[in-house]
Amino acid sequence: MALPPPDPQFVLRGTSAAVHALHFSCGGPEPDIPLLFSGSENGFIHVWNLKTRRAHTALDGHGRKSVYCVQTMGGKGRLLSQGRDQRICLWDLAEGRTSVTDSVFTEHVGFCRCSLLKVAQGRWLMAMAARSLEEVQILELPSKTSVCTLKPEMGAKLGMPMCLKLWQLNCDSQPVLLAGYEDGSVVLWNMSMRKVLSQLICHQEPVMSLDFDAEKAKGISGSSEKVLSIWSLNEQQNLQVYKTHELVNAGISDITIRADKKILATAGWDHRIRIFGWKKLKPLAVLDYHTATVHCVSFSDHSNPRERLLAAGSKDQRISVWSIYAQT
Numbered sequence: 001m002a003l004p005p006p007d008p009q010f011v012l013r014g015t016s017a018a019v020h021a022l023h024f025s026c027g028g029p030e031p032d033i034p035l036l037f038s039g040s041e042n043g044f045i046h047v048w049n050l051k052t053r054r055a056h057t058a059l060d061g062h063g064r065k066s067v068y069c070v071q072t073m074g075g076k077g078r079l080l081s082q083g084r085d086q087r088i089c090l091w092d093l094a095e096g097r098t099s100v101t102d103s104v105f106t107e108h109v110g111f112c113r114c115s116l117l118k119v120a121q122g123r124w125l126m127a128m129a130a131r132s133l134e135e136v137q138i139l140e141l142p143s144k145t146s147v148c149t150l151k152p153e154m155g156a157k158l159g160m161p162m163c164l165k166l167w168q169l170n171c172d173s174q175p176v177l178l179a180g181y182e183d184g185s186v187v188l189w190n191m192s193m194r195k196v197l198s199q200l201i202c203h204q205e206p207v208m209s210l211d212f213d214a215e216k217a218k219g220i221s222g223s224s225e226k227v228l229s230i231w232s233l234n235e236q237q238n239l240q241v242y243k244t245h246e247l248v249n250a251g252i253s254d255i256t257i258r259a260d261k262k263i264l265a266t267a268g269w270d271h272r273i274r275i276f277g278w279k280k281l282k283p284l285a286v287l288d289y290h291t292a293t294v295h296c297v298s299f300s301d302h303s304n305p306r307e308r309l310l311a312a313g314s315k316d317q318r319i320s321v322w323s324i325y326a327q328t
Helices: none
Strands: 010-012 019-025 035-040 044-049 054-060 067-072 078-083 087-092 099-105 115-120 123-129 136-141 145-150 161-167 176-181 185-190 195-201 207-213 218-223 227-233 239-246 252-257 263-268 272-277 283-288 294-299 310-314 319-322
Touching: 019 310, 035 067, 035 078, 035 319, 044 067, 115 161, 123 161, 136 176, 161 207, 176 207, 185 207, 185 227, 195 239, 207 252, 218 252, 263 310, 272 294, 272 310
Parallel strands: 019 067, 019 294, 252 294
Antiparallel strands: 010 319, 019 035, 035 044, 044 054, 067 078, 078 087, 087 099, 115 123, 123 136, 136 145, 161 176, 176 185, 185 195, 207 218, 218 227, 227 239, 252 263, 263 272, 263 294, 272 283, 294 310, 310 319
16 A cells, blocks of 8 residues: 655745745755745745754845746856846855845746756856847846847747747757747757757647756646646757656646756645656656645755655745655
């Protein structure tokens, strides 16, 4: 008989608003304090100390507009955040500072989270939805230099980009972009040539979230429907549907594959977090704690696999933190 799913290891309260974004920073050597960053609907970014399980800082840089993306850039001291004020902010948090050092005005009104890729020491590429409805803009950070703008061909009718994933196979290969669109398509872009390498209709509804495993050349996406779509990328750079998985309830807000490529987690509109084995998409657990939509899920980057955590943020203003399938 299957074991019942566990309770959260602990729950973080105090955001006073729905939680839309989560990002761990736990990989540093001792006595480095493991942190969790959360972005809320009220415009605050909370920095949680995972040892004391309390927020030690609340950052306010988005004019009380919802924050839906937070990510560190090469350590705890530099943070990127994105909000509904149409701004992406760069923060300096080193030595207790709490200042926005730079920002990018996106002019985009949707909920498409930007995607970051480290390309060299201190240099990053950032993909973001652009002002024009169907376009994606690529910038280099911290210089904010425009690298390219990716525009679908005339008559493509993809709609708005909904989710983005920059990746590269190794440090010598060219970065590429996967984008999920409003029409249910996942598109692979060659950024240097600014052209579509492959397009695949994965869903009947807008693609809400996707993640990609570059080593296995396999990705997964979710939408507002009752299906997860798993797709692969062949050597000719063509996307093809690998398999689909029918869900009990409709609506996926977020999907993330753990760094060791063993498991993945989904955030559900049905208030549940679902855990799957990544190899065969075998359902492993349904984590039922939240009382409203789960907006985001994130795995910790602890260097010791036994310490690895999963966090989920919900409309119910709580962040649940789980220790699940930690040993690898």
